[in-house]
Amino acid sequence: VATYEDDVSFVWVILKGGGEFIHGNTGRYVVYEAPEAEGDVQIEVRAYNPGSMKIADQKSEAGKISFRVYKPGVKLDQTPLTWLPEFQQKLEKRSYLVYQDKGVWKDGLAHQCRIHHFDLMGVSNEPGICMNWPCVDEFLNLFPDTCPDLVFMKSDRWDRFDTTSCERCMTEDTAWCTRANSLRPEKSFTIEVASWDYGSYGFIRSTANSNRSTDGLYQSVGWKKGELKHPVVGRIVKHEYSDNRVTIPHDVDENQVADWGWTTVAQKIGGKTRVEDPWEPKSDKDNTPGNKHPGDGISAYEEYRGFYAKEKHVRLDPDIKNILLWNRDDTDLGDFSNSGIAVTQIYRNEMDTGRVINNNRKSYALGFDQKGIRLMEENLAHLGLAGKSDSIGLELSHYVYVDPRYKADKPFWRYIVPHELSHALGAWHHGEGYIHGYLPRGNSVMIDNRTGRNDTAVFAIFFIAGEAGLSSGDRNCWMRQPQAVNYCIAPGEPGNIDCSTKGSSVDITGWKIISTANKDFGRKITNHRGGTGTNANGQCGKDAATNRGNCLNQLKISMKP
């Protein structure tokens, strides 16, 4: 740099690369605003003595400055693949400055720092925190809220805005914010997003321009399709955004279910516990056990969002039919698991007073109330029964009862509980009637090739299997009623009566009957009409009644109208 004697002026000239001097191009200092386009810049500065000088000016070489201008931007980390939304759970999201060098975005330079602005967008506001909690309970002041499920909580590290005023259970906070910004300019800033629902979903975006624009000086740099991957082969990235928004949770196919899928409690069939992100979140095609009534009334998204079961959150398997059960007395469910239906046991207040278990439905709702079952132990002596369901089918089976006095009879108990639960799910007996055979005093009947004479009662009564009646069909099926009927008409004897819908009262004097095991309790629910054991080959009770049997096919869990 040359030396000048006294009064000196400077002139600045942009030789290359564009940009401009904000307050003119003269002076010892100038303010240069770089161009928006990336590129090399060269600036020249010349010094001289303005006006008349006492001595001749010395002309010196112009000074030159060269530097490179980069496009700045801001990026946002993807949500971790394995993160799943929960109630009162935090997720850290990092926003960081970058610059573009020859088309490649690189981590920010040391001097870069900006206020980071965050926006939560498209946030879910599912009622409550999962499908069945909380139910409305005025006494306990419980109610399902409809506040945003993803919010920024209060902090001394960031300011928050865009407040929704809304009450939630289990907190006194009423201000829920979906916008926030860092308090200080930072090169990188990590903010916490709070999830208040097990099925939360939405987007988060960061910007680094004061007006929150995505395409101002600092570009909100979006993720490219090629940078996003779904863990399941064949699943495509739904959108490539021009800004840096990412999904919460990681959900590149944007079906509102985490790409990672989820885990369930082990369920009977195969012990399978991993569930893949479903293709169609509104589907309800559960097909285990398979029958003509697919589904369990809970969509795939709802199975993912899950339920409170005895105060613990569980997510369910959308391939397995699930039924929620309030088991008041911890009754053993016997062989019911052989049905393939998965039972999730809940407390009484985890369904409403109408047994509805999906009151908190919204996203991907199927449009109808789905109900659970109430099972309780009661003395049923007044009915002469060991178990009963209020009705056939889930709609009107308000209660299922079993009489604990028979609990000690293990083979019976493991049959009667699934038998009654199956009634509640729509299954009927194999037939409804039996032969009421009466034997007047002094008369005889041939039982197992022995003559039995009634010497005592006015009438002895025999309950005999009638064709397609209560005890007909497959003896392995628990919908067959074994214990009411104790006899078959001996092979080759006339007198069999159609008992498919009702019984018949008959004087059986002189009949030949054979005793049959009335403790032959079925241990599964089968899917055919054909008689087995003593009912095989057209003997005894024969096949189940027309439109009966095929019991597994009758089980209908979904309450889809």
Added chain:
Amino acid sequence: MNKPILFLISTFLLTNHAVAQEKEIAINLTVDHNQQAEVIRGMPAILHLRLVSLLQTSYTEVLGAVPDTIQNDPGLLRHLDSVFAPIEISGPGTPWYSAVFFRIESADKRRLTLAPFHIIRPQPDTVSRFNHEENLHIYYGIDPETTLGWKPGEMNIRGGVAFQKDGDTLWSRPIKLIITNQEIKKPKSLLQSQMVNLAEYWLRRGLCEKARPFAETVWANDSSSIANAMLMADVQACKGNNAATLAYLIKAYEEYMRQPDRFYEPPDVLLRRISEIQEGMLHYTE
């Protein structure tokens, strides 16, 4: 695909089984199916205690979910063995419920003398093994004479099980008995439903003669009731009187047959009992 499963298993083990095995058991205690109940002095109370496994799955199911490559891993198998090992509740040769005891406190936290709790029907299993699908149940009765001696007020009862293995005791949540001012000293003041309760209680205690007068009174009041006929049959069965039992069962059945609108479920227990008793009363010749 191995990684997700491994993750799952490790999560499962960490979240569910990192604690002592006894913690996988809950003890639930109820009175009249609830956490609290009013007890009229002079009426019985029935407590239902059960041990419930909190494991949601079985050894086989967990192992089935593990990748083949680690199914024989000794460390994993040891861990699963410890989680799913049979639980020793009482000593060898003694029924599991010998380890059950109760702690009674009044509302002012005074500890009260243990009331005589009687094991009533249905009799509990004697085995101490149970799993995630099968719980252990036991019913205890408190006799009317005992409740008659109680003062009005409240008392809390907890059920506890002392485990043989390490002597730890696991307690239930407390149930609350609210002892009312009302007391019943004379049968004449009993309601019909109370007499039924008393008869059924004594039958569950196995004391037929104590049940009989209540059942007979109920029957005398209404002999067209299936429930009353069944109750009389139960009393006679308790006494081992087959002919009288059968007679009452048939009366109940006749009432059932008279009903114009019958329930879809036939009275299977009634029919079975008639058949079983009657078969022994026929006169057979070859």
